[in-house]
Amino acid sequence: MFSHLPSLQLLLLNSNSFTVIRDDAFAGLFHLEYLFIEGNKIETISRNAFRGLRDLTHLSLANNHIKALPRDVFSDLDSLIELDLRGNKFECDCKAKWLYLWLKMTNSTVSDVLCIGPPEYQEKKLNDVTSFDYECTTTDFVVHQTLPYQSVSVDTFNSKNDVYVAIAQPSMENCMVLEWDHIEMNFRSYDNITGQSIVGCKAILIDEQVFVVVAQLFGGSHIYRYDESWTKFVKFQDIEVSRISKPNDIELFQIEDETFFVIADSSKAGLSTVYKWNSKGFYSYQSLHEWFRDTDAEFVDIDGKSHLILSSRSQVPIILQWNKSSKKFVPHSDIPNMEDVLAVKSFRMQNALYLSLTRFIGDSRVMRWNSKQFVEIQALPSRGAMTLQPFSFKENHYLALGSDYTFSQIYQWDKEKQFFKKFKEIYVQAPRSFTAVSTDRRDFFFASSFKGKTKIFEHIVVDLSL
16 A cells, blocks of 8 residues: 555554554555554554554554554564554453553553453553453363273373373273373373273272272172283282172272272172272272162261262262271261262362262252251252263362263352353263373363263363463
8 A cells, every 4th residue: 555655754644534454554664653543433453554664663543442452563663662542442351461561561652541441440541450360361171182982980090200091991891091191292002901891990009009990890890900020900809799799989098098999889789898908908898888779989078087978879878987996987977858869079179078969860969068067059950961070270170060962061160159150061972970180280181981982171271361
């Protein structure tokens, strides 16, 4: 437009009806020093609108309809002495964060930038905005890696500064152990424990030894140990078939420096059983109760005392308390009006204790301990849900609610309103577990799928001011 006027030093474009300044609008005006675009109706300025104006000393955009400027729009203006933005009303939200920072750094004289919004900043100057940091970042989950096989459970463990993941794959009759690859930045195959209809793999670390409890529907369950000389997991011991008939969950815990795990058994003939480490192996320590078709076990510290919560297909979840003198779990209480709970998970936020209770039909529940009992704080519609998994990355608290019939939901905790709000939908076929895994300052969660591919999502922080 102006390429035939390369020596032009002053340009006045006042009192016209311009609404837009596009990229390279002043291309060719290499010696322009004064540019006045005042009293127009400009709403939009492209990011590279002033590209090439390295000699420009005075720029006025006064009395237009500008609410926001694109990031680094003034980056080419090396000689700028004075900038006039009066008569525009800026939205002083995240998109103005870069301008706020630029105003603090620039050597140019800049007129006051007045805010029209958000409401708390109306009629204030952009310079007086206190902080953008909280409002200007959000989080997201993006697919990082897809594993071409089905799975039902995922467990993670750290050994010798490396991060591992054990994945139960019933259709392939594997317990696949993956390792985080620091160079390729993904999870790669490390070892493979074969078995029959494996439904759970749980890692236990004792004195730098790594054990994996492998729960199977047929052929009994077994414990494997990592053998340095073989550089693979080898069978360490069997778990007696007479007790564990249809394992549904493995839960690891410690009481007074002793290591235990419990297997919840979901058959009518099985016994949910606690196993204890005795320096040579794991032995059955306590059978919890008979004939209850337990679906899940959760170890939880309630007011400094050790408890197990067992969910069941045949009764409401029961709470067992550890008796210090008998060193056994004894029935303590239950969670009323919560029949047919498939899974129970505990988590903490701001020093408060919460439970998430999964139901396939009806509503799943979030409950909080109030020093006497668990009280409901939120119901989540959960038709077709086999898992409601809490997980946290730094100060971000989430719940992942699986669904066999539709998209799975990720909820995020709203600190101000004190409840979980819908955050993102993800598609996983027949999800059976969600597991958080952190490595290399990066955060992931694994979504196991009973009918499709296992997906690994990465938790990322998004800067809205960009």
